Amino acid sequence: MIDQKVILIGTVLAVALVVVFGMLIPLVGGVIALIVAGVVVGYLVNQNIKIGAVHGALIGLFTGIIYILIIYAISGFSEKIVGGLIIYSLGSIPVYILIGLGGGILGSVMKTRQQAVDAILEDSEETSSSKDNDE
Known part of the structure; x- marks a missing residue:
């Protein structure tokens, strides 16, 4: 399931x-x-790696589109610029999607590893406290 709040936060970031x-x-x-925004989104999703990758790819897509629109607005909505922007967007948006995807995967892996370490630490604390109670 796609978390729209995380997508919005990631896109703005x-x-x-x-x-x-x-x-x-x-x-x-x-x-x-x-990459930074993708890592943040992948970390915030807090599910699995696939969901983090999807959210990162969506961040890349939306960021690429918004960036193209910003360039178009800065150029003064010139008709001469439109051809170059179309060619630029065909090359840059897939790259943005792949970079966001990689960042989302990194963020998800970081969160998964942190949860695994926390679970191990909790188990070791429970084991040490039960041994202390036995003595």
């Missing part, structure tokens, strides 16, 4: 980070922003 990192680090700023 990704767009804000793409704009900020795009100004600070022009070549790789968008990639870093999408």
